[in-house]
Amino acid sequence: MNSLTPFFSPHGVVVVGASHDPTKLGYGLARNLVLSNYQGAIHFVNPKGGSLFSRPVYAQISQVPDPVDLAVLLIPAAGVPEALIACGKRGLRAAVIGAGGFRETGAQGAALETKCLQIAQSYSMRLIGPNSIGLIDTHLPLDATFLPPPGPLAGDVAFISHSGAICAAVIDWARGQGFGMSRLVSLGNQADVNEADVLTPVATDPYTRVITLYLEGVRDGRRFVAEASQVARQKPLIALKVGRFSGGRRAVASHTGALAGSENAYNAAFRRAGVIRAGTSQEMFDWARALAWCPPLRGRGVAVLTNAGGPGVTAADAIEINGLRLADLAQETRAGLAAILPPVASLNNPVDMLASASPEQYAACLKLLLSDPEVDSVMLILPPPPMYSAGAVAKSVIPVIHAAEKPVVVALMGERLIQEAVEHFRAARVPEYRFPERAASALGVLSTRADFLARLNSQPAAELERLPGTNQILAQGILDSYLHQIKDSHKYIDETTSLTLPAEVLFSLLAAYGIPVLPEVLVGTASEAAATARQMGFPVALKIASPDIPHKSDVNGILLNLHDESQVEAGYRQIVENAYLARPQAQIQGVTVQRMAPSGQEVIVGAVQDAQFGPLAMFGSGGVEVEGLKDVSFGLAPLTSQEADEMIDSTWAGQKLRGFRSLPPADRQSAREVLLRLAQLAADFPALTELEINPLRVLPENQGAYALDARASLKG
């Protein structure tokens, strides 16, 4: 038994702080419990005693008889610790804390919250809240909230929320929008139970078909991804994640660091887990209804059935915008339509039956479209038909929709004239939307979900098999020996110290993970540079070596294509002078010499440690312009090879690796390997806070890819 089971299937609930006063939350909760027709035992506690809703009110928690396994505390914050102790002693292992006045109010409240958590843990008790409006299961049924009635209709959409106010609003709004809910949890301050904890318990509810989440953040990123991934295989998850702009930015040293905002991390995490991210509240619940009520989508071909041209054009646009396409109707379908419709009707998709379309014509045409193998889903558009009632059309098409194995969404246009149709469709659990744009967006989400499931099925079982030739022990040795050396030379280093790895250390680290690098040799004089270059073979490149100059080209610290020793000697002096003039304070270690790589395409491959989600890999257009161009994509490290492919293909830099016009195809395979290997390195060493190869030179097909320059920051 999961430790959260008592929250969702309690045998008995005790309301601590139950009240006779209708303006008190303790009254509201007692009322909702009783009115919700909860079948378990209902107990009330209040020092004043007496009776409430024909039940005794106990003065103390210790007096509450069996069965009781869930406590809901609606008493002021200061009294909560004592009440929790009493609950613990009474043998309760689950409690909801309704009161505010904890962490959200400052240091004192935070201390009180910590105290509550410690008490709970000492009794192995799980807590929801504080600052939670409670939870609801419409099918058990159980309404353990203090919200004014009526509660939500029984339905199939679950809602998990970081905000109690949004819970209350959604309950009221969903009732108005005509869809029901299954389970609803207000998580409050999450002193104990958080969004990752409740996912599985909510998903196991057989009535829940879709889970929606209002998230202001995620506590433990990887755990959320792990839990959500499991759940999303079974049931769709839709998240509205807010707080995009609230986080302060930490200082960053690399392009990857600058580009990897927390939003990119959330997007990468949601993509990995199969969580669908909604942009607005309306979108989340528009999508939830389609996912809850429609059969799975099997392709992108949409047929539009309308009785007017304008809405059909609007629908056609919206369908393309949502990544779907108008289906090419089969010849027989057109013939069938022609037999039903007047001669001037449009038999092409969108099928315009004209304003005279009858309920019977709607139903017959819909049936024809659904049986067309080119058609994977249908959008039925219903402006008020001038000759018939929209309600009659609804009644006529609903049996056809129910019999279909393909999704049908309805765009109802208007308000009063379509009200009866709205009610028929809602009762029949057919998703209906005002105007075609929202209906198209609902089809779009069905397609997103289908893509996710297809990807799951195509993925090999061992998703994250380790690449051969990534030598973690060797890499650990390289880092340890460097840290050792640094600690010998410095007085004090702790976890807040950020070290820039010297080029030779970093390049050997990359080599330890099988990332091809062009050897780079650090030299300290011009003549040493010339000798080294002669040994490597011309032409060579020179780069300034300084821990204080992260972007070498900013100080003209790079010279390319030097063809002989005299050019190298002069180049050495020039680079050192450039660097000195640009950054007089910088510690200059010398210059590195590197043989020029054969020409090819250049990309950036990077990784950072995200505060929420840990290692995050990046791929895209490199060079100095990477931050301006923003042609980059992100994924949670380590990556599956499919994720690496998707990251590469979602950037222009990645697309053109396959060749573009006169640009020959490059060794995309090798670039992908470098991405996978760098992601693995970042995942294996969280101390590497930033890691970046820029550029990675990708040679023509089958000729490999080489890190030409790289940088990394290490936590001390």
Place this chain on the structure above:
Amino acid sequence: MNSLTPFFSPHGVVVVGASHDPTKLGYGLARNLVLSNYQGAIHFVNPKGGSLFSRPVYAQISQVPDPVDLAVLLIPAAGVPEALIACGKRGLRAAVIGAGGFRETGAQGAALETKCLQIAQSYSMRLIGPNSIGLIDTHLPLDATFLPPPGPLAGDVAFISHSGAICAAVIDWARGQGFGMSRLVSLGNQADVNEADVLTPVATDPYTRVITLYLEGVRDGRRFVAEASQVARQKPLIALKVGRFSGGRRAVASHTGALAGSENAYNAAFRRAGVIRAGTSQEMFDWARALAWCPPLRGRGVAVLTNAGGPGVTAADAIEINGLRLADLAQETRAGLAAILPPVASLNNPVDMLASASPEQYAACLKLLLSDPEVDSVMLILPPPPMYSAGAVAKSVIPVIHAAEKPVVVALMGERLIQEAVEHFRAARVPEYRFPERAASALGVLSTRADFLARLNSQPAAELERLPGTNQILAQGILDSYLHQIKDSHKYIDETTSLTLPAEVLFSLLAAYGIPVLPEVLVGTASEAAATARQMGFPVALKIASPDIPHKSDVNGILLNLHDESQVEAGYRQIVENAYLARPQAQIQGVTVQRMAPSGQEVIVGAVQDAQFGPLAMFGSGGVEVEGLKDVSFGLAPLTSQEADEMIDSTWAGQKLRGFRSLPPADRQSAREVLLRLAQLAADFPALTELEINPLRVLPENQGAYALDARASLKG
């Protein structure tokens, strides 16, 4: 008097085809005219005669007595020409044709439509339709549609539509959403009157505060821009333009041609005219209410007033997404809030008054926020307050909102519990939306409108003053002499012929418009190339010269940086061989020699002739990757210098002209001039169907910009 005046202020209306049969459109229109309380004369015509709604039914149009200046024809298509003749003879100069069965049904219908237009023109009669559901003025009042009642509420939003079904749906929907309309026109097939014609007549209505348009396209692009520009100075225009994906693509030869889809032309035209483009129907009317009801916005600082944290976070996100920002509240404002609110309320923006917030607290806090000079607008968030009714809050804040000179939008969360509040706000003409995201989008559109008006005020009166040194006569001479020469050598050239201008012609054309070019000399042998190069000075570039090779680098037809005569001779032979191997059929005229330009940044500057809007200029990242990178922007040519600036700054290529990291600032001024000059050239010569400089080399500041390569297509 405008020839469209009779449509909007008729002295008398005759319904041709008025009917007793309630299932006929001719009955519906007669009924609506009478019920709408139209104060002019109402006449009915039907060969059967009799009486209808206590009025005589005339058998013939000729019998209709004065006053009558508008006819509405609700008779089958075949009878329309004859009826129009009768109307013309009776002295009518305005008619609405309701029937379908014209152009939309094919060639026969199109011929009938043309016939109707010819008849109308022979009587100087203006036509709306065919296939129009009619028009409405709620203030006159006049309802000349056949839609089932009730019509729209009287209000301030006008609606012009290409689709009759969408008119009908919008009327019904707007009533449900609680906002009124002013004028409404269904344009139907637009045989005569089109969207550009009705703009001014609709805008002159004093009751109309905002004009919304449902457009499936635009007939005459430049005329629409001219009319819309005039109207948008006075009243906001919002367009929902659909049919994005319906147009077939014509064959194109340049990057500019490939990128300049008709959507880019529409966006450029709307930007020029000040038309705000909505993405969805819901957005259009959400925006319309804010624009109609709010005072002008004067800055981007938004204060959020809420009684719960979650909706505040959602609002903060949505505000940033819409290009606004949370205002930093002044110290006095915080002090004032502190005096009103409980100690744990959040006095930072979003201001969270806590769930206990009373109607009086809402009003007092709102007043404080509105008087803060940092605050330019307020979003008031109202989830059902647990202790009070949302309706009471609405009543308390409405007077504060009415007294304010800053916009206040309301995000109401829920449905049943906020219904009373919704009704108060609607009656008070305060824009209210479900959830904060839509409210933020409404504030965003107020900001868009304010930016447009500010731009108008900052623009010099002579917007499109001609640049000095654009010699149209010289350019005409160059084109004429080229065409003359071509026509001498070819048998047959007509308007469908597309000619690729030879480099020397094109470069002299550019020079005639003051666009700096590096002289390019066409040579026919390797030794000629070497001699020419010696004369120009080394290093030089060689490029293949062939009318059949638009993209020279595709065939390795470019060699750069040749340092001496022997390199040039070898280069000549290599290029010609490369071109021959890649395109054996191409006609090769030789090779051009050009001195290498000093190094700098490279951009693309182009222009095409758009089918709807004429000359369209483009600016952006050039090179071979332009079509992949899509870092380009468009504007209607000729451009104002402000438009050129905005085009440049909206691309990454343009932004980095100001310098980026180690990249020194380039001569942005010169690049802008080239853009302006090329746009002028395209505007002056519509026969130049495509025109492109790629790359334009932009040297460091004050050193100019040079066209290194260019191409142009000329209509024969």
